[in-house]
Amino acid sequence: MTASPAYSTSVSPTAARIWSRSRGLLIALLVLALGGIVIAALKSGEQHGRLDPRSADPTGSRALATLLSERGVSTRVVTSTREAADAMGPDTTLLVTNPNLLADRQLDTLRTATGRATGRTVLLGPDQAALDALAPGVRAAEPADVTVRAPDCALPAARRAGDADLGGFRYTGSGPDAGRCYSVDGLPTLLRVPGNTAEDTGPASGSGAAAPDTVLLGSSDLLQNHRLAERGNASLALQLLGSHRHLVWYLPSVSDPSTAQNGERSFLDLIPSGWRWGLLQLAVAAVLTALWRARRLGPLVPERLPVTVPAAETTEGRARLYQQAGARDQAAAVLRSATRTRLAPLVGVPPLHVDTADVLVPAVATRLTADGGSATALHALLFGPAPEDDKALVQLADRLDDLERSILLQERHAPREHPDS
Structure with missing residues (x-):
């Protein structure tokens, strides 16, 4: 028997995806750095100093x-x-x-x-x-x-x-x-x-x-x-x-x-005059930008979906995802949970005990047989372990359908009392 391929369900970005997203910025930074190195290398041998009597530059002296x-x-x-x-x-x-x-x-x-x-x-x-x-x-x-x-x-x-x-x-x-x-x-x-x-x-x-x-x-x-x-x-x-x-x-x-007081200068002495007014203007601009771009919270407004997706397509798409991931346990759990939810009102079990095997299994067994037999088989069907392969999963789905169909047939043929009797 051929083993099914392993599928990854991780949504974390891979190294290839990170590289494809950031390579443009990295290339731009690399070009900028190389340009700075080239310019520095070209000017490294030049003499500098405007009006400097030691400089042979055109602006030297x-x-x-x-x-x-x-x-x-x-x-x-x-x-x-x-x-x-x-x-x-x-x-x-x-x-x-x-x-x-x-x-x-x-x-x-x-x-x-x-x-x-x-x-x-x-x-x-x-x-x-x-x-x-x-x-x-x-x-x-x-x-x-x-x-x-x-x-x-x-x-x-x-x-x-x-x-x-x-x-x-x-x-x-x-x-x-x-x-x-x-x-x-x-x-x-x-x-x-x-x-x-x-x-x-x-x-x-x-x-x-x-x-x-x-x-x-x-x-x-x-x-x-x-x-x-x-x-x-x-x-x-x-x-x-x-x-x-x-x-x-x-x-x-x-x-x-x-230029410093007492021969020492602080960091603030190196900042040009008027920097306080500049910071105040930046703060006002930041506040105005926040008010302009902020979202105004209010009551939730329902919106119609732009496209209506048929239920069959949604079910098929979800099933294909389970198949690609090899998640037979989750698929079986979804099938059993849906069957139990539909069977509970038919056999008179409250919604609170849908997932309680001691309450649901006896009620279903009573409706199928008069003597209450086959409770063990019903428990394995509704609360049993995950199927070992895809074939067992298909058989589980068929057996759940047969069980639900049997209960529905009994519900339809059960004698009902006339309201006037």
């Missing part, structure tokens, strides 16, 4: 640092406000490449250091906060495009350099002795604010007698490698930064520890 070194000007690169303040001394120029990154405490430190120094301070594209601290009385105006501009001023350094690539922030204010050059709509993009004297000097001469002053450049483009050789950019840069023998090149950084 190594070419300018080399020219200054050839003319006897030493360049010291610093990345913190404290280093910049400590490096200030006689015959020294301080270049701040991005003063807009400095906090109020850093600006106060620089203002104190430059107030004691006798050299020059060069600020690249300072905004109003930096101007209030390091160049009081000067106001910043709307920026202009960076392009070739003529000096149109009497400042010796600008006149010697000639045309240069200037633009960016424009400035107003300061005294009558200020040098206003490379103007756009009457407002200079290069402004020299003198200190004690209004004397301007060229490249370092070794005397150290240059007067303290502050130079504001609206744009830093002329200091970059890719523009230094164009027009008078190199000449102007060398004269502005080479007026003293020592140059402190300050590259502000957001990682500067001097």
Whole structure:
């Protein structure tokens, strides 16, 4: 006899099904990761650092640092406000490449250091906060495009350099002795604010007698490698930064520890200002979305089925499922339970005792035979064990049908009393 095949009734997803559902997302993530690795590998050999005198990138400033070194000007690169303040001394120029990154405490430190120094301070594209601290009385105006501009001023350094690539922030204010050059709509993009004297000097001469002053450049483009050789950019840069023998090149950084209170910064200090309002807006948006998408609970509403399935098809489909799963025990239990449910009212057994063999079997046996025999056979038929094979299951179904048919025939032929008798 051939053994019936084993069928699995598990509904848990298999490995093949999980792979078929998630392979698209996994492939997309793999492509994204490979793209990031390729881009990182292509850029790994490049040098970076905008306006960094050690960088040979197009936006770096190594070419300018080399020219200054050839003319006897030493360049010291610093990345913190404290280093910049400590490096200030006689015959020294301080270049701040991005003063807009400095906090109020850093600006106060620089203002104190430059107030004691006798050299020059060069600020690249300072905004109003930096101007209030390091160049009081000067106001910043709307920026202009960076392009070739003529000096149109009497400042010796600008006149010697000639045309240069200037633009960016424009400035107003300061005294009558200020040098206003490379103007756009009457407002200079290069402004020299003198200190004690209004004397301007060229490249370092070794005397150290240059007067303290502050130079504001609206744009830093002329200091970059890719523009230094164009027009008078190199000449102007060398004269502005080479007026003293020592140059402190300050590259502000957001990682500067001097920006924190007492030298330490918490996690909240690293979050941009206004984050509380941002979180509040996100919370309001989440609540509104929840109200919009939430289901409104109410009483159950019956709905008609879109398709009516005949009972025969339902029975056949369920039987095929039992057959595929080899569930003869469950099929037999369903057949016996249905037969007992139909026989109970015919033999006078209450629904509560449908599954009670001691009550149902004697009642059925009494209706079949007058002496109450064959109770053992009825018990095996209605409450017996599961069939061993499909053939035994079919025989069980036939015997249950015969039993139910016998009870029905007796019910139909039983004598009934007339209601009027």
